[in-house]
Amino acid sequence: MSKNPFDLGAMANQTRGMKAAQAVGQAALTSAQEIAELNQRAAQELSSRFQAKVADLMKTQDPKMAFDSVHAEVLQDAAKEVANYQAQLFQALASGNKELKKIAESMIKESQHDLIHFVNEATQNAPAGTEPYTSAFKTSFHTALQNFEMIRAAMADSFVNFERSVEGVSQFSSTQKNSATTKSKKK
Helix, strand or coil, X not given: CCCCCCCCCHHHHHHHHHHHHHHHHHHHHHHXXXXXXXXXXXXXXXXXXXXXXXXXXXXXXXXXXXXXXXXXXXXXXXXXXXXXXXXXXXXXXXXXXXXXXXXXXXXXXXXXXXHHHHHHHHHHCCCCCCHHHHHHHHHHXXXXXXXXXXXXXXXXXXXXXXXXXXXXXXXXXXXXHHHHHHHHHHC
16 A cells, blocks of 8 residues: 555644634633623722712712712723723733734644645655656745745734734723823813
8 A cells, every 4th residue: 555645644733723723712712701700800890890989979969070070080090990890801902913913824834844844745755757756846935935935024023913913902092092081180
């Protein structure tokens, strides 16, 4: 029975693919759980603060004082809490992004290794007189390796761009928070 080079390591490749899919799924699940816990904590904190503020407002007799209290304290506290929540959310997203980046880079390296192994096996067992075909095959192989590098670079760029956009939104929200705090202090 002859060995077909296309069948070599098929099980190993399938196992690696399954492990990579599991790793991606685990990273997404961990990130989703982290965000769900963050949302639950934020909802609980909001509820308890809201109850405390309502209790304080019920003690106030003067409507103007109640309005000033709501405007000065409640809105500023809410703005701070939203900014804090956003910072935690962006941190969770960035953490998940880094994990996915590691997995993707690992998969690309494994694919490159598999391709190198395949070409080496195929060219070592080439029959005599097939040197022109082997040369064309190796040229195609080198082009494929360059494509792997382009894919890796594009992937790295997309992860960096995602992190920059998260940082930009975070900076924008903190700028808005600072602007709102400055405006409320001026009043």
